[in-house]
Each structure stands twice: as C-alpha cells, then as structure tokens.
Amino acid sequence: MLTKPDISDDTIIACLRDTFGLRITQVSFLPLGWVNNATYRVTANSGTPYFLKLRRGNFNEIAVAVPAFLQAQGIRPVMAPVATTTRDLWVHAHGFDWILYPFFDGKTGFEVALSQTPWITLGASLKAVHTTRLPAALAERVPHEDYSPRWRNTVKAFHKQVEQDRFDDPIAVSLAAFWLTKRDEIESIVERAEQLAFVLHDRAVKLAVCHADLHGRNVLVGMDDELAIVDWDEPILAPKERDLMFIGGGVGGIWNNDQEVGWFYQGYGRTEIDLVALSYYRYERIVVDIAEYSEQIFGLQGSVEERQKGLRLMNQFLPNNVVDIAHRTYQQLSRRAFGSSFLF
Known part of the structure; x- marks a missing residue:
C-alpha cells in the first residue's frame, strides 16, 4: 500500500x-x-x-x-x-x-547492482533451497506446479475487451492504446506459453522447492555483501527453472547480462537446464504481469498512484527486457529441436 x-x-x-x-x-x-x-x-x-x-x-x-x-x-x-x-x-x-x-538494513537488487560475492551467495543459497526436502506434512500443503491456464485465459479476455470497449479512465486509455500497438506480440506470448505448458504438463519432471518470485526487489544486499532473500509469499514445488528463469531474465530491466549469470552459477554449480521449462516460465511470467496489471488498471483497483505505476508494464517490451529475453530463449529452444536441455 x-x-x-x-x-x-x-x-x-x-x-x-x-x-x-x-x-x-x-x-x-x-x-x-x-x-x-x-x-x-x-x-x-x-x-x-x-x-x-x-x-x-x-x-x-x-x-x-x-x-x-x-x-x-x-x-x-x-x-x-x-x-x-x-x-x-x-x-x-x-x-x-x-x-x-x-x-534487514540493505538495498534491493533494483536499487543497487549485485557484485560478484552476493551473486555467488545467491546461487549457492538457491541451490540449497532447490535440493532441500520438505517434511511430508509441510510438502503436502505446498502447491505443486500444474501449468494452470488461469492467467492466459485472463489475458485472452482482456484482449477481447481492449479491442471491443472504449475506456473513460485516462490510465486505462493509455494501457489500451499501448496494448493495441502490441496486440500481435501479446497474442504470440500467450500462445507460446500455452504451447509450452502443454508440452510440460505430460512430462515427468523433478520438483524442487521454489521461491517463485525471485526478482531483484526480493533480494536484499547489506553491509559486507550480506544477502537476504525475502517475500516467500507463494512457494511452490516446481521444476527448478521456476526460479532460474529470473537469472538473466531481465525482470525490472536488470539481471540481464552474461557476467551476472556466470557469477550466479559459480555458486549454484553445474546443472542441466530444461529449455522448455525456462522458456515457459519466462513467457508465463509476462502473461501473469499483463493479467494482474490489467485487472488493476481496467478494473479500477487501488489508488490512482498505484494504477499509474501499473503502466510500467509497458517497459517490459523494451530491448533487453523480459519480452525480448523470453523471445530469445524461445528461439534458442527452437534451434535445439524443442526438447533439449543444456548444461550451465
């Protein structure tokens, strides 16, 4: 608030x-x-x-x-x-x-760039999280990944609304106008997320404990490179790529360069990355953001200031931001015959 x-x-x-x-x-x-x-x-x-x-x-x-x-x-x-x-x-x-x-007296990853030591610590910490087995009584209460179409269906509904309706609210007008300039790309994002979800749904995958929202605002850096991973609001048992999608994924316009990715995997260690899962989660994250910001802006939820901030959704379509990086991940997957993994 x-x-x-x-x-x-x-x-x-x-x-x-x-x-x-x-x-x-x-x-x-x-x-x-x-x-x-x-x-x-x-x-x-x-x-x-x-x-x-x-x-x-x-x-x-x-x-x-x-x-x-x-x-x-x-x-x-x-x-x-x-x-x-x-x-x-x-x-x-x-x-x-x-x-x-x-x-925790520190700054978020959106406020300050992580140096080598915090990146290595983040990698080692996330590897420890992903390899931890929860007690049975706790694990059965944690949601399992089901590749739900909920948010994709929400975006499809807003897509129709934007094309058919006229808006009086100036913030809604701004988002609708932007949406119409990106209508084909938004359709493609939803379609690809759906396609990848279908592939993953019938796949036997190893599930790990995942934070599920590991972007820069939820990683704090304090004195002497001390690190804190915060906001465990929606942990999930999912393929590890649910978290790894943020590393090099460009959420918030950061964490989008190869050096940082390399530092992270120094701590995380050598691992096989499923490109189908990585591509799915990068697209699905965009779908969720479009859906949630649309609910806020078109649904007139929250204060004017909060809704105005929702227009930052447009930034996701800038070069080297999440949409650009998701497309590149998908292209890499396509070149690898749509089923390959790679070792990092």
Whole structure:
C-alpha cells in the first residue's frame, strides 16, 4: 500500500506487545506499494528494529512455514519470520494477518547492482533451497506446479475487451492504446506459453522447492555483501527453472547480462537446464504481469498512484527486457529441436 491503512500506531504497539512480547517505541509506515500489504518499520525499546507486514486477503501459512524450515536447515539468507510468544509464525488481528521479521538494513537488487560475492551467495543459497526436502506434512500443503491456464485465459479476455470497449479512465486509455500497438506480440506470448505448458504438463519432471518470485526487489544486499532473500509469499514445488528463469531474465530491466549469470552459477554449480521449462516460465511470467496489471488498471483497483505505476508494464517490451529475453530463449529452444536441455 502506498497510503497508510486505517489502523492506529497505538493498535500496532498493543498487538505487538500482546502477541510478540515486544515493547515498541517507534512505528514508521513504509509506502512500498504492495496493493494488499501494509509494511512498517517498528523499533523495540531495546533499539532492535523489525519489519512488520500486515496482509489482507487470502493468506496461506506456507508463506511463513516454508522459509522458517529452510532457514532452520542452515540456509541463512532465507528471511524467516519472528515467532510469537506462543511460537506461532503469524497472527490474525484487526482484519490483517500480521507477520514480523528481523529488519534487514540493505538495498534491493533494483536499487543497487549485485557484485560478484552476493551473486555467488545467491546461487549457492538457491541451490540449497532447490535440493532441500520438505517434511511430508509441510510438502503436502505446498502447491505443486500444474501449468494452470488461469492467467492466459485472463489475458485472452482482456484482449477481447481492449479491442471491443472504449475506456473513460485516462490510465486505462493509455494501457489500451499501448496494448493495441502490441496486440500481435501479446497474442504470440500467450500462445507460446500455452504451447509450452502443454508440452510440460505430460512430462515427468523433478520438483524442487521454489521461491517463485525471485526478482531483484526480493533480494536484499547489506553491509559486507550480506544477502537476504525475502517475500516467500507463494512457494511452490516446481521444476527448478521456476526460479532460474529470473537469472538473466531481465525482470525490472536488470539481471540481464552474461557476467551476472556466470557469477550466479559459480555458486549454484553445474546443472542441466530444461529449455522448455525456462522458456515457459519466462513467457508465463509476462502473461501473469499483463493479467494482474490489467485487472488493476481496467478494473479500477487501488489508488490512482498505484494504477499509474501499473503502466510500467509497458517497459517490459523494451530491448533487453523480459519480452525480448523470453523471445530469445524461445528461439534458442527452437534451434535445439524443442526438447533439449543444456548444461550451465
């Protein structure tokens, strides 16, 4: 949320006292822009800062249980929540799900370029995540990849709406006008994602624990190149390419050069990469972004400022950004007879 929700600082202080046993002396709202999340920096009387996330909407406890388990296995960069006095990892109060984290003093990958050491650490950490076996009771609660057509169908519906409707809202008008200039390319993106999903659906693949949203905003770098991997909101058991698609994938206009990719795989180690899966996930990520930003802009969801920010979707079509890189990945796949993998 870019604007502070209707919950007082006194309520926050009281809730953190009653559920986490903390005496909070300072509450600072952080306008980070997540539509259904409000975030705060809160400071205890000891001087220790914490990061508080208040979530609205659907919440699945695996968002806290999975990172807590991973960190307990010794994967230190995984950011796990602070437990309550009753050893719970979250609490529901005042219309929100409350999750408290240690405050990591660092910058995101969107704010600062990762140097060699953090890239190697990220690679090693992700390899540890991908090779970790979850306890059966936890694994059965984590979604398995099913290559759902949900978002592709959403984009198809908006595609028809953009071609048939007229919009009064200026932000919607801007997105619709841009969409019409890219109509053929958007159709191709959806069709290719569908084609690749069909191939993968009947394939026997090894599933790994995946973060599922490993872009630059969810990787923080602090002092002495310390690393934190945050926002484990939707972990999934999927082919490892679900995460590896971000490395060299250009999300946000970064992480799109060969040197960084090489540093990452120094830490991750030699591995076979399935080009079908890599290509699918790069296209499907674009599909999801188009669908979600369209729901926000055409559906008039959120504040004007939040919806205006949604127009950054257009940047994805710039050179060496996600669309360009997804096309190149698909072309590489086509040259390899549509079924090959390669070793990195």
